[in-house]
Amino acid sequence: MTTLENRTALVTGANRGVGQAYVAGLLDRGVARIYAAARTLDTLSETVDLDPARVVPLKLDVTDRAQIAAAVAAAADVTLLINNAGSLTFGGALDVSEDGLNRDMAVNNDGLREVTRAFAPVIEGNGGGAFVNMLTLLSFVSAPGFSGYNASKAAAWSMSMSLRAYLRPRGIDVVNVFPAGIDTDMLAGVDAPKDSPQDVVRDVLDGLVAGEEDIYPASAADVFKAWRADQKAVEAMFAGMM
Ligand SMILES: NC(=O)c1ccc[n+]([C@@H]2O[C@H](COP(=O)([O-])OP(=O)(O)OC[C@H]3O[C@@H](n4cnc5c(N)ncnc54)[C@H](OP(=O)(O)O)[C@@H]3O)[C@@H](O)[C@H]2O)c1
Numbered sequence: 001m002t003t004l005e006n007r008t009a010l011v012t013g014a015n016r017g018v019g020q021a022y023v024a025g026l027l028d029r030g031v032a033r034i035y036a037a038a039r040t041l042d043t044l045s046e047t048v049d050l051d052p053a054r055v056v057p058l059k060l061d062v063t064d065r066a067q068i069a070a071a072v073a074a075a076a077d078v079t080l081l082i083n084n085a086g087s088l089t090f091g092g093a094l095d096v097s098e099d100g101l102n103r104d105m106a107v108n109n110d111g112l113r114e115v116t117r118a119f120a121p122v123i124e125g126n127g128g129g130a131f132v133n134m135l136t137l138l139s140f141v142s143a144p145g146f147s148g149y150n151a152s153k154a155a156a157w158s159m160s161m162s163l164r165a166y167l168r169p170r171g172i173d174v175v176n177v178f179p180a181g182i183d184t185d186m187l188a189g190v191d192a193p194k195d196s197p198q199d200v201v202r203d204v205l206d207g208l209v210a211g212e213e214d215i216y217p218a219s220a221a222d223v224f225k226a227w228r229a230d231q232k233a234v235e236a237m238f239a240g241m242m
Pocket of ligand 1: 012013014015016017018019038039040060061062063083084085086087107111134135136137178179180181182183184185186187
């Protein structure tokens with residue numbers, strides 16, 4: 001995707017955190033229309049610039065197939081879809097709740113897959129475009145205290161690579177994003193280095209227009225470099241963060 005200007009984008013989980021930063025970043029880059037999708041629309045105007053000319057609120061719980069179908073009908077001009085909605089349940093592999101495990105998988109893997117399956121024909125029909133999938137470095141190296149989240153994001157990474165192979169011939173790129181920690185509600189209370197959502201979004205949008213298909217934004221670039229040099233050393237470092 002060489003330019004974002006005049007595109008129509010949809011961002012899931014647009015009401016806070018990285019999703020909120022995506023809406024602002026896409027507006028800055030000249031995107032013509034943005035569907036700001038969120039589970040609840042009541043408070044969207046408190047966090048997102050609902051510029052009536054360019055931003056369209058859209059109700060979307062990514063685990064609800066009926067809402068996904070309604071979103072497809074309402075947003076038939078999309079060519080860039082940011083699969084951003086995410087869920088993180090705290091807990092180690094031996095003690096995490098089953099509800100938490102199921103929720104993280106339902107949102108992070110199943111939701112991403114179902115939104116992609118539903119919108120692929122839309123994007124193809126509009127002449128092609130891209131899905132941007134918010135994965136994490138934890139897709140390939142586990143933080144033991146986030147066991148369900150790691151597993152769901154590893155599944156989503158695998159699913160994204162499969163989707164990429166099927167969608168590329170249809171003129172649709174699948175761009176996978178692997179951030180390090182980001183300073184949002186998701187990691188509130190976790191004492192760790194964190195990038196700003198704005199820096200992450202800047203690097204993702206730069207990578208997207210540069211044609212990168214795997215993006216390691218902000219401080220994730222250094223962690224990825226270290227992981228490529230010595231995977232076991234990075235695994236041991238993360239294992240120490242229980
Ligand atoms: N924060 C980090 O350190 C970090 C690092 C790497 C990757 N990521 C990924 O970046 C993405 C954004 O994370 P964030 O830090 O902005 O998280 P966040 O602050 O916890 O926000 C999560 C967003 O996802 C939405 N969401 C959750 N379940 C949903 C569902 N079933 N349907 C639709 N929306 C749903 C939330 O909506 P509600 O307000 O309705 O709950 C909220 O808008 C996620 O995919 C996350 O895994 C985050």
